[in-house]
Amino acid sequence: MVSQIIDRTTSDQFNMLSVLNQEGKVINPDLMPKLKQEQLRDLMKKMVFTRIWDQRAISLNRQGRLGLWAPVSGQEACMIGSEAALLKEDFILGSYRDIPQIVWHGLPLYQSFLYSRGHQHGGQIPKDVHVLMPQIIIGAQIIQAAGVALGFKLRKKRNVAIAYIGDGGTSQGDFYEGINFAGAYHAPAIFFVQNNQYAISVPIKKQTAADTLAQKASAAGIKGIQVDGMDVLAVYKAVSNAAEQARNGEGPTLIEAITYRYGPHTMAGDDPSRYRNSKEEEEWKAKDPLIRFRKFLTEKGLWSEAEEYQVVEEAKLTIAEGIKKADETAQMTIPNLIDSMFETTPEHLEEQKREFLHTEDQ
């Protein structure tokens, strides 16, 4: 009886936004973002580069030449499409898997490698790059994004803060607090959920009773939208719309992008075969963001095998150079660490630094 009175689901309002189907055909021409040919090609170049980068990073990790790496293959449309829709002064707050957005927003690649290896220089973001170091704690960046966004509003800047989170992250209290704060302050924020179906091993169905993650926006009174996260044009469209609204003072948007990670959670021992089967993986790979966008561009005469080969070779070279530069960076020291705790190192820490160096000398 109760179910007749209270309609539990509100997911009807959250139909998935998509532009391209799996064959690369435009199925919603009205939603086609207005992009120049060069911008379209650039999206493809970055996705191909990122796929190669992911493969290299996995291999470098296995060789012990890279530390933390959370594989990104499958999620390129989410990452590249969303970042491309931002302005340089827009601020990115990502988590450990969101390295591609941070790098495409301006962090030099070699610094991302240093971050992965656990070197402090990895977090020394250049002054003109508007990103925060990747967040390890799930959800902490969501509430910080509300603050960055409120800062833009108070400074009267037409910029947005975008926070990235996974499906599991939407269960955190900080997720609700962040979207609620941003809503209450009408702050220019975008909360971009990459729903890749699993929080390490826990499937989305066990994460929440909500039919969509996008509908969680309703409780905070902000806009919510679900988008095909394997469709780079749909992601671009969703984020550029949300950004435009935020810049115009129309408040935050929660975007749920439906996607899939092909690889393990991280390279630190996760084995996806323990929680998902290869049939499911193949179904998702049929939706691959690169394949469908490649078809779309090729049909328009904007992409060729030769160009793809060139991007692959460029990527391999750039990654090799980045690793070389990371290798050449001076080792971080304990005094570096001690001196980075406070603006002015207090006397007791100076003393501990002296003690440390003294013991090292022994």
Add this chain to the structure above:
Amino acid sequence: MPQMTMIQAINDALAIELENDENVLVFGEDVGHNGGVFRATEGLQKRFGEDRVFDTPLAESGIGGLAIGLGLQDFRPVAEVQFFGFVFEVIDSIAAQASRMRYRSGGRYHSPITFRAPFGGGVKTPELHAESLEGLMMQTPGLKVVIPSNPYDAKGLLISAIRDNDPVIFLEHMKLYRSFRGEVPEGEYTVPIGKANIVREGQDVTIITYGAMVHTSLKAAEEIEKKKGVKAEVIDLRTISPIDIDTILASIQKTNRAIVVQEAQKTSGVAAEVIAQINEKALLHLEAPVLRVAPPDTVYPFAMIEDHWLPSPSKVVEAIQRVLDF
């Protein structure tokens, strides 16, 4: 010189810094129109506007995240945690985020945040309002922890905290808010973070303490002087992280005896740290072990027994007697 309560001195410090620096923002639950549950922010929203002094939704973790984000935008947030017992709700922002911002970014970013919070026993609050949780904070690298004991220090230390480019936990003992007035100069002045204050001179024994226990210790010192002629020196730490060990050592070299009085439970707190440092640096100056006067290792008790649980002047006197008799 004007006489002020500690809450007035805090309000004065906030107003001065809001006036001095347009990047200072004051926010928290009920701090706007209502002026804070203790009126610490009384009149500030009216004077400085809703963009500078504002209410937040009722979520402490959100307040912490908001402060960090605003700090990244070059604001200087003064965030209120309505009672420090609620800090467990915002511990990630304080201890895992703000405190590590400078380290994590190799100095590129920092968190110039002051987290203000009332705390402290003896005022019959509900559970999780009175707790002395400063020990949790002092064990977190990257934080400074300040606990004033009087209106003058509260104003000068709060101005220092707001101007500090690293996160400062500023704890305001509720019992001291309105229990007495003290001389507070008009206009701006600072009391340095990390410097203790000798509030009573003496050569027989050193009492190291902070917060409301400064007053308990002063009562004990007067009592034992009156009864036994013992002259106790009382050191108000004012900042518990970092601890001003030099002031403590200089006193112990004179008195050769010490006790530490704290309102927090006995184990692993300020007293334990002070004694460890004395052990490392002044053991041979001591004529007796350094004792702790502190409540037992229980949760902070319900209101009806809190006065028995908290250290009293007579317990302090007893400890002084024991180190003198050793």
